[in-house]
Amino acid sequence: MLLYGYFRSSAxxxxxxxxxxKGLTYDYRFIHLQKNDQLSPEYAGINPQKLxxxxxxGGHLLTQSLAIIEYLEETRPxxxxxxxxxxxxxxxxxxxxxxxxxxxPINNLRVLRYLMKDLGVAExxxxxxxxxxxxxxxxxxxxxxxxxxxxxxxxxxxxxxxADICLVPQVANARRFKCDLSACPTVERIAAECAQIExxxxxxxxxxxxxx
Amino acid sequence: MLLYGYFRSSAxxxxxxxxxxKGLTYDYRFIHLQKNDQLSPEYAGINPQKLxxxxxxGGHLLTQSLAIIEYLEETRPxxxxxxxxxxxxxxxxxxxxxxxxxxxPINNLRVLRYLMKDLGVAExxxxxxxxxxxxxxxxxxxxxxxxxxxxxxxxxxxxxxxADICLVPQVANARRFKCDLSACPTVERIAAECAQIExxxxxxxxxxxxxx
Numbered sequence: 001m002l003l004y005g006y007f008r009s010s011a012x013x014x015x016x017x018x019x020x021x022k023g024l025t026y027d028y029r030f031i032h033l034q035k036n037d038q039l040s041p042e043y044a045g046i047n048p049q050k051l052x053x054x055x056x057x058g059g060h061l062l063t064q065s066l067a068i069i070e071y072l073e074e075t076r077p078x079x080x081x082x083x084x085x086x087x088x089x090x091x092x093x094x095x096x097x098x099x100x101x102x103x104x105p106i107n108n109l110r111v112l113r114y115l116m117k118d119l120g121v122a123e124x125x126x127x128x129x130x131x132x133x134x135x136x137x138x139x140x141x142x143x144x145x146x147x148x149x150x151x152x153x154x155x156x157x158x159x160x161x162x163a164d165i166c167l168v169p170q171v172a173n174a175r176r177f178k179c180d181l182s183a184c185p186t187v188e189r190i191a192a193e194c195a196q197i198e199x200x201x202x203x204x205x206x207x208x209x210x211x212x
Numbered sequence: 213m214l215l216y217g218y219f220r221s222s223a224x225x226x227x228x229x230x231x232x233x234k235g236l237t238y239d240y241r242f243i244h245l246q247k248n249d250q251l252s253p254e255y256a257g258i259n260p261q262k263l264x265x266x267x268x269x270g271g272h273l274l275t276q277s278l279a280i281i282e283y284l285e286e287t288r289p290x291x292x293x294x295x296x297x298x299x300x301x302x303x304x305x306x307x308x309x310x311x312x313x314x315x316x317p318i319n320n321l322r323v324l325r326y327l328m329k330d331l332g333v334a335e336x337x338x339x340x341x342x343x344x345x346x347x348x349x350x351x352x353x354x355x356x357x358x359x360x361x362x363x364x365x366x367x368x369x370x371x372x373x374x375a376d377i378c379l380v381p382q383v384a385n386a387r388r389f390k391c392d393l394s395a396c397p398t399v400e401r402i403a404a405e406c407a408q409i410e411x412x413x414x415x416x417x418x419x420x421x422x423x424x
Contacts (some may be wrong), residue, residue, distance in 0.1 A: 048355035049310055060299050064313070067305035074298040086286040087272050093279035098261055101276070101313045102320075111318060114344065121331055132326065143260035 001026040002056040004046065006033045007208035010104055010169035011065040012053040016208075017165045018069045020199035022076045026055075030210040033109055051108075066100055069162055081162050092156045095144060095163035099170045103137035107173070127177065134179045138170065142184040151186065153193055160194065168194045172205065213238040214268040216258065218245045219420035222316055222381035223277040224265040228420075229377045230281045232411035234288045238267075242422040245321055263320075278312055281374055293374050304368045307356060307375035311382045315349035319385070339389060346391045350382065354396040363398065365405055372406065380406045384417065 003019070003026050005012030019026055031037045031052050038050045047054045047063050055062045057075075062068045073081050082089050105111070107130050115121040115129065145151045155163035171191040174181055181188055194200040205211055215231070215238050217224030231238055243249045243264050250262045259266045259275050267274045269287075274280045285293050294301050317323070319342050327333040327341065357363045367375035383403040386393055393400055406412040417423055 048359075049314065049349075049352040051314070060302075062299075062302050062306065064306035064309040066313075067302050067309055070305055071298050071302040074301065086283050087274075089286065090272075090274050090279045090283040093282055094274065094276035097276040097279055097312075101278075101317050102261065102263070105313050105317045106323060108314075114341070115331075118344075119327075119331070119333055119337060119341070125331060129326070129331070132330075137261075140261040147260075 001058075002029060003027070004029045004031050004043070004054040004056070005052050005208075006031050007205045007211045009033065009052045010173055011051070011100075013169035013172070013203055013205060014065045014100075014165050015053045015055060015068050016203035017168065017200055018072050018081060018162075020203050021079060021081065021160060021165075022072055024072070024076065028209060032210070066096060066162070066166075069165065073162075079159070081160065081165065083156060083161065088150065088156065091148075091150060092161045092163045095141060095155055096166040098137065098141055098144070099166040103133055103170055106133045130177050131179045134170070134174045134177065135181075135183075138174065138179075138181065138184050138187050141167070142187050145186040145190070151190075154190055160197065160200075164190060164194050164200075167191060168200055213270075214241060215239070216241045216243050216255070216266040216268070217264050217420075218243050219417040219423045221245065221264045222385055223263070223312075225381040225384070225415055225417060226277045226312075226377050227265045227267060227280050228415035229380065229412055230284050230293060230374075232415050233291060233293065233372060233377075234284055236284070236288065240421065244422070278308060278374070278378075281377065285374075291371070293372065293377065295368060295373065300362065300368065303360075303362060304373045304375045307353060307367055308373075308378040310349065310353050310356070311378040315345055315382055318345045342389050343391045346382070346386045346389065347393075347395075350386065350391075350393065350396050350399050353379070354399050357398040357402070363402075366402055372409065372412075376402065376406050376412075379403060380412055 003015060005028060031043060037043060038052060044050050046061055053065055055068045062071055082092055112126055115126050145155060150156055152158040154160050155167060168191055171187060215227060243255060249255060250264060256262050258273055265277055267280045274283055294304055324338055327338050357367060362368055364370040366372050367379060380403055383399060
């Protein structure tokens with residue numbers, strides 16, 4: 001398998017965690033987002049959205065981090081990253097999507113660029129925008145986690161799921177942008193639990209060969 | 213089942229289509245987003261993200277449209293809204309997420325409100341923002357659809373999948389905001405195919421009891 005990614009991409013980070021949790025090895029191709037490698041005709045041919053990650057599994061070019069992780073779950077089921085019960089699976093997927101749909105895309109590089117270049121938003125207001133969506137979004141996740149006994153050592157029970165795989169990169173971004181997570185103690189506790197696990201630790205941006 | 217939704221919410225529209233395709237009946241509770249019903253303490257207790265939709269299935273409160281649809285697929289498998297093969301499932305999910313993660317959230321009501329109220333963006337520039345993300349995003353979807361023989365009468369083969377369920381509400385929004393879809397003939401063709409199907413037609417915003 002070959003993963004097209006970027007050390008700082010949250011979405012690529014998710015796939016790295018999933019691959020590590022499944023015990024899968026992969027080659028890594030750097031797509032330098034700040035240098036616009038993703039806009040090259042060659043990469044656009046691989047991923048027409050011009051986003052990372054893309055996973056090449058035996059010639060099958062898979063895109064969208066959550067679709068890739070569901071694919072890994074279906075083709076390499078152990079260890080499971082989703083519970084078995086449909087209601088529990090729905091809870092885990094909803095937590096993952098609360099991050100992957102409702103926080104991350106609003107703060108993606110191309111969106112921040114549009115704010116600054118096309119709308120002339122100043123850096124401090126762009127940073128406030130970033131923090132707003134992270135803090136607002138993670139507070140909703142905190143509420144979901146804190147009120148439900150299904151939350152365990154991790155977001156759902158006592159083994160990592162797709163929800164944790166989305167949570168950890170988002171918390172890493174929150175820290176990088178100095179977001180206020182004081183209202184999110186459960187989120188912080190779970191992120192700290194995950195950091196103890198080698199599959200999560202090894203996937204961190206600063207551990208990647210393209211880290212700067 | 214009870215669906216908390218709003219006639220114009222794309223995400224609620226997706227769930228309405230899925231429920232109709234599965235032949236499931238449901239009651240409908242209106243959450244008027246423009247009037248901020250979603251911010252009420254009562255609704256925030258049901259859905260801490262203060263977003264629609266929420267589906268109550270026998271007391272299980274399910275959130276996030278794609279998680280809800282996967283739940284429906286797992287609990288009411290016929291007719292299938294995902295193919296069987298993992299690579300094909302990944303393609304369908306990636307198409308769905310290209311819309312549900314990378315177009316829709318950036319143009320959500322709360323984001324447009326932040327642009328105007330917090331950043332002082334003028335209406336015309338807010339509309340240009342909206343059109344930019346729809347046109348850019350649907351052109352990527354068009355490329356994925358147009359180049360792959362897996363595309364059939366619908367986004368994947370000849371029966372509707374989760375990809376079509378995401379595509380149709382996004383195209384409806386594109387038309388409402390007068391986006392330029394001239395570069396997206398496959399997207400428009402598939403949306404027209406779907407419009408012929410009663411399950412899609414009956415889920416349209418203007419057919420809902422809370423339509424204005």
